[in-house]
Amino acid sequence: QKEPKHFTIGFSQCSSDDWRNVMLQEMNRELAYHPNTRLLYRQANGNTALQIAQVQDLLKSGIDLLIISPNEAVPLTAVVAEAFKKKLPVIVVDRKIDAPYYTAYVGGDNYEVGRMAGEYAAHLLKGKGDILELTGLPRSSPAIERHKGFADALKAYPQMHIQKQINGEWLKEKAQEKLIKTIGTETRPTLVFAHNDRMAMATYEAYREKGLPVPHIIGVDGLPGVNAGMDLVAKKAITATMMYPTGGEKAIRTAMDILQKRNYSKQSLISTTVIDSTNVRYMQLQTETTLSQQKAIERQQGMLANLKAIYNNQRTFVYILALS
Ligand code: FRU
Numbered sequence: 001q002k003e004p005k006h007f008t009i010g011f012s013q014c015s016s017d018d019w020r021n022v023m024l025q026e027m028n029r030e031l032a033y034h035p036n037t038r039l040l041y042r043q044a045n046g047n048t049a050l051q052i053a054q055v056q057d058l059l060k061s062g063i064d065l066l067i068i069s070p071n072e073a074v075p076l077t078a079v080v081a082e083a084f085k086k087k088l089p090v091i092v093v094d095r096k097i098d099a100p101y102y103t104a105y106v107g108g109d110n111y112e113v114g115r116m117a118g119e120y121a122a123h124l125l126k127g128k129g130d131i132l133e134l135t136g137l138p139r140s141s142p143a144i145e146r147h148k149g150f151a152d153a154l155k156a157y158p159q160m161h162i163q164k165q166i167n168g169e170w171l172k173e174k175a176q177e178k179l180i181k182t183i184g185t186e187t188r189p190t191l192v193f194a195h196n197d198r199m200a201m202a203t204y205e206a207y208r209e210k211g212l213p214v215p216h217i218i219g220v221d222g223l224p225g226v227n228a229g230m231d232l233v234a235k236k237a238i239t240a241t242m243m244y245p246t247g248g249e250k251a252i253r254t255a256m257d258i259l260q261k262r263n264y265s266k267q268s269l270i271s272t273t274v275i276d277s278t279n280v281r282y283m284q285l286q287t288e289t290t291l292s293q294q295k296a297i298e299r300q301q302g303m304l305a306n307l308k309a310i311y312n313n314q315r316t317f318v319y320i321l322a323l324s
Contacts, residue, residue, distance in 0.1 A: 007037045007065070007259050009252075010058035014071035014095060014140075015046040015170075017198070018228060019221055019246060023069075023093070026248025029294065032301055034256060046170075048075045055079045065089045065255050072139040073098045089258045093251045096141040104254050106247045109269040110145035113242045117146070117218050118153025120240055120274055121160065121191050124216055128159040132189035132215075134179070134199045136170040143170075146195050146220065163189055168199040175199040179206035191216040197229035197241055204237040220244050222275045224287045233280045240276035243283075 011027070013020055024041070031037060040061060044051035048071045056079060058066060066083055070076035073096055081101035084090045094107040121131065133150065136143035147165075154160045164187050168175030175194070183206060192215055194200035200219030207214040214237075222229040222243035229241035250268050257264035275283050 005036065005259075007034075008040055008061070008063045009037060009255055009259075010040045010055075010061065010063035010066045011042070012051060012055050012058060012066065012068040012070075013041065013043045014051055014069050016043050018223055018225065019196075019244075020069075022223060023246035023248040023251075026246060027252050029298075030249045030252035032298075034252075037256070037259075044071060046071060048072050052076060052079050055083070059083055059088070063088070065091065065259055067091045067093060067251055067255060068097075069094045070097050070140075071095070072137060073141045073144075074139060077101070089255075091251055091254055091258070093247050094142065103258060104264055104266050104268065106251045106254055106268040107270065108142075108244045108247065108272055110142040111149040112269075113142075113220055113244060113272050114146035114149025114151075115153045116149075116272060116274060117193055117220070117240075117242055118150040120276075121150075121193060121216075121218060122154065122157045124239065125160065125190055127157045129190035130161055130163040130188070132183075132187055132192045133162050133165045134168045134175055134192060134194040134203060135165055136168070136195040136199075138167055140170070143195055150193060163187060168194070168202065170196055170199070172198040172202045175202035176206050179203060180209065183207060184210050184212050189215050191218065194219050196244075197221040197223065197232060197238070200229070200238045200241065201227060201232055204232070218242070222283070224284065224291070230275060230280055230284050230287070233275055233277065234284065236277070240274055243273045243275055245270045245272075 031039060040058060040063060042054035042058060044054055051071050066088055068080060077097040077099050080090055080097050081099060084101040090102040091104045091106060092102045135147060166178050179202060192203045194203055197219035200217050203217050204214055217238040219229055219238050219241040222241045224230050232238045233241055247270055254264050254268060
């Protein structure tokens with residue numbers, strides 16, 4: 001397919017971790033089909049003020065479209081709204097801003113993630129139990145929505161209580177530090193709902209460190225790899241994780257649709273699923289297959305690029321010969 005126009009997509013990422021690396025890999029994989037499109041990438045290390053400054057910088061760089069995963073919703077709304085009002089297309093991924101000033105949203109359904117975790121917890125505990133909720137940053141939209149979905153699901157089970165909430169800030173170290181101070185004292189939950197797998201792992205380690213029996217732990221993300229969500233379920237360190245796709249590939253597809261003036265959907269909600277001991281092996285095998293297929297595609301892309309380079313060289317050579 002011919003793609004004559006050069007586009008620059010600015011991508012403002014809120015932080016850096018395995019899940020966000022997968023998002024970037026997915027984006028780059030999809031961008032390989034658009035050699036004329038460039039990605040200007042900025043990563044804010046979980047620092048909201050830095051992310052605002054990085055977005056302002058990106059806006060000055062003459063980008064054609066902005067993709068952003070905002071660290072916290074409210075503080076990033078103004079700068080994104082400013083871009084959107086100047087008619088720059090904006091795609092919000094994973095985390096949201098606090099107003100409808102964006103062209104499209106791509107990401108997992110965080111309310112559904114929380115709701116499914118709540119339903120799963122209720123079935124696991126047969127409708128009765130005390131829960132510790134380990135949240136992400138309270139001003140980031142997935143933490144707000146995961147909590148809401150979870151609490152709504154529990155409404156049907158009057159004997160299930162969220163006994164305590166701890167703000168783990170999405171980070172393993174923060175979560176672990178706070179858990180160590182709390183568990184085994186007044187807080188003795190039968191289940192911990194951690195808003196991501198890193199904090200779920202922190203929970204497991206904190207209980208082990210204190211020599212306390214490990215409660216049921218539910219995490220979110222379900223990444224492949226050692227000590228990532230699927231592995232933790234397979235090793236029985238945690239009971240379950242809610243698969244939370246990054247949406248990287250879909251974000252680039254949507255961006256290209258917008259830039260090339262095709263139809264696109266304003267809300268692309270990617271669905272979630274529970275991973276527990278009953279399906280984890282299957283999920284792992286499926287991911288391995290997908291990854292090896294992707295590697296094969298990348299190898300083919302590399303070979304095609306080589307062939308193209310050889311062809312161009314030979315064409316130049318023939319042209320020189322014809323001139324001489
Ligand atoms: C990665 C992460 C994920 C979580 C998502 C929510 O930075 O913390 O673990 O699911 O962000 O935005």
